[in-house]
Amino acid sequence: MPIDYSLYLVTGRDLLPEGTTYLESLEESLRGGVTVVQIREKHAGTLEFLDIARQSKTLCDKYQVPLIINDRVDIALAVSADGVHLGQTDMPVCTARSLLPPNTIIGVSCNNLEHVQQAIKDCVDYVGIGAVWPTGTKQLSNPVIGVRGVGPLLAALDGTTIKAVAIGGIKSDNLLRTLHGSISPSGHKLDGIAVVSEIVASREPFKISGTLRDTFAAWNAYTMKQEAKPSVVYTTENVKSGVADLMHVIRTTNPLIHQITNVVVTNQSANATLALGASPIMATAPEEMEDLSRVLGALLINFGTIKDKEGMILAGKYANREKKPVVFDPVGVGATQFRRKTAAQLLNTWQASVIKGNAGELGALAESQEVQAKGVDSVGIGFADPAKAVKDLAQRERCVVALTGKTDWVSDGTTVVRLDNGHELLGDITGSGCMVGTCIATFCAAAWTRASTENGPGMLVRGDMLLGAVGGILALTIAAEAAAYRSDVRGSGTFLPALIDELYNLKPETVLEKARIQVTS
Template sequence: MDPIDFSLYLVTDRGLLPQGKSYLESLEQALLGGVTVVQIREKKTDTAEFLEIALQSKALCDRYKVPLIINDRIDIALAVNARGVHLGQSDMPIDVARKLLPKGFLIGISCNTLDEVRRARESQADYVGLASVWDTQTKKLTNVPIGVRGLGVMLEALDGSEVRAVAIGGIKSTNLIRLMHGSVSATNHGLDGVAVVSDIVASHDPKGAAQMLKSIFIACKKSTLSFDGEPRLSREEIIDKAVTIMDGVRSLNPLVHQMTNVVVSNQSANITLAVGASPIMATAPEEMADLAELSDSLLVNIGTLRADSMQGMLKGGYSANAGRKPVVLDPVGVGASEFRKASVKELLDIWQPTVIKGNAGELAALAGSIEVAAKGVDSTGGFKDPVSFVRQLARKERCIVALTGETDYISDGKRVLLLKNGDPLLGKITGSGCMLGSCISSYCAAANTLANEDHREGKLTRGGDFLSATVGAVLTLTIASEFAATREDVHGIGTFLPALIDEVAALQPETIVRLAKVEEAADS
């Protein structure tokens, strides 16, 4: 039989239909919108009614050449000649179901744990439903949601097999970008599809909802965010690209939305102006969608995190994701409390960062490592192998990671660059790391805009070069600090800060090229 396109897998639930919308009307509109597989789920329906619904659904799906799968009920699946059956962990074992079903009949199974995925592979399931990614109102959960980052390990267990993988649980158009980019194994094994319930079934416009989901899925599959296949720039090319982005910040004057801590908001705004961008500081969740349209990037800094600021950060991040705007996460002091750790986990389960920057203590806490401890917002040591650490974290989180310190380590998951500029005074002023977050956000905004302009002009680019942007931002601040520290009017940290801002504004691209101390670590 022809292979199945699992990309947009609709799971029905008649209880979610909006008033005035019939089941078959909603289903047909969803099919018109691009649904590629339909699973009929009827948990509380008697056999006769289930059979009738399945027959009507099969006739409609056949008209649009979309395969129909029946949830749980092998008898119903056989009766309507469905394409397959989807089983739960407490349903009939796959090997027994195989004996009852004709050759070519698909069997899928829900998997909530890594062990269940391994057993599904051993049992030769055709596909697995990985659940539940997020909390969902359509099904009572018996397991804690696995989150986007939990999917990567499950997908890795399918490497080398023909078992297809579909994610399910709380998936909507607003979080699909995060899901698609983040749910990839270390070997670049991604999802074959996404299963959606309420975002389509509960919609007054199922066709439009399906079209939106399908377009995001396709765009993400074609996305240049994959770590494999990127053009490998030399050290010199990266520095040249970094200063091109530096010029871009000054010419484009991007608007950088910053949700930052109150301790450093003034210097964060001033450093943003110094690099050539414009800052806007706002935290109200009610305006996040509007600001995502207006701004060119988002910085989320949790330095003075409060429970009432989380909603703004959550909505801000996924609004920026939806608008294809870069998001920089600065997990300030994340290891200081369980509240901060839980909050950052929640943020990273909802939206995809473009860059994560932090010191050794912060990134160790984020990665769940005990190798480096933190004291408040400060780090109390360093990694034995920072190169491997930063590379692995970038690969795990599917983004650029900048580990700051005496030497700065920047990785895209493949390569690691070591930057050795900077004066010791930079680490002694309050908010230097936060100001770096503002610089990175500004440079990523320009990199993204420049890439979009190249696309409009028909140039073949692979999206915003956020590795070079991060390198450029770090070099700008650290090289400027070297000039600021040697000024005659600087006598300590009190006079160093304003001098630093002045030197950032005065720094020229050719100076960065001349003074940049950038090395590349050997490949692992």
């Protein structure tokens, strides 16, 4: 019979809350919706392990849920378990296969591509990929791979029948991030999640199991619905008109744009937000993030000075929970190892809607050797094929990517938009790139508002964020062209206030007339 791996419970008796017995917790978990149980007993003697396994098998049979034994093939044989799970230092798969009855399930822990490739050669039934998040339930012998490390391992399973579950630190508050981020570029998704402490340590295992199972089922239903939708076809004209519509939404709804940004640009970013017709709030205290997530239209995280990492982590998590757009501007990410590590931590913790950066910054995120960074600036000639670069990174990060420069490029992983507006004076003022991030966040807030009105609260479609990114870039670059040719602008000092003026006076019809864009796929 096909195995439902969607909610895979790994036991750990040492985590049980005081006053709760192992069998009580296990039965409540099974009633709540656990679909597979793995008995993990690293410190029990053989007789004790055997007794626990027998009692567990009786309960699992009652609820028609497969029982897997961790490591111990002899215990699995003794209790007629449905399968075994093997670590990288446990008995080889071929040996276990020779000892076990036909059709016994065999799963293997995998932490890297080599592990997955060997599992494929061994013809295992499933792989456990992780650890995805830091976990305290076991001593890790391999590094945490992070949510963004799961996709490449899933890609290796393309064309096989091997199932995959993610394991390591998965909880209800990071489950959606795990599911959304753990997809290969080809669309290969997880077949389930393996959970330990979130269920075992809970005083309400029935309730938490049901929540996890329902969340996984809802996610699957949502992704299947999205996959069944016809692809959005973008043209030059409908992108322009879409941006013009978003300008109307901004002016009529006055969205709140929460910005955690660097100290160099706080004032001008706030003024740019106001000029577009939105409201800025430049809050950084971690204690404020949950409340703000409920009322904001979009969140911008610009880590140019990286002073508020805890606030950035919480702000992104809560914005994800509320299904609000998150724009990430990894300023100078290629300059130091600390910046690269911080960017990875943030992107593994929450899902960005848009990542915006110059060639040096996006090159660092993509681990490309084509471009280098000098501080916050790019050096060299840039990407040989910028359209491919943004498309590939958008597919990998599962979001819209905006590459800024003399020519700007935006992609959602399928469509690529080239934008040729702007003026060289933008490069002569501090923080013009940061203002682009502000404008993108403002337009993404409008896109979210429009999508919520049309489809119900928080039901974002990918195209909304593509239009948001294109709109934010066009607003600033077209305003820059108008400001640069004003008679009162004599250099960078007079250009900045003129730029704010032109953002304030920008009209949708001006964008329709002046926008120079090309749409490709």
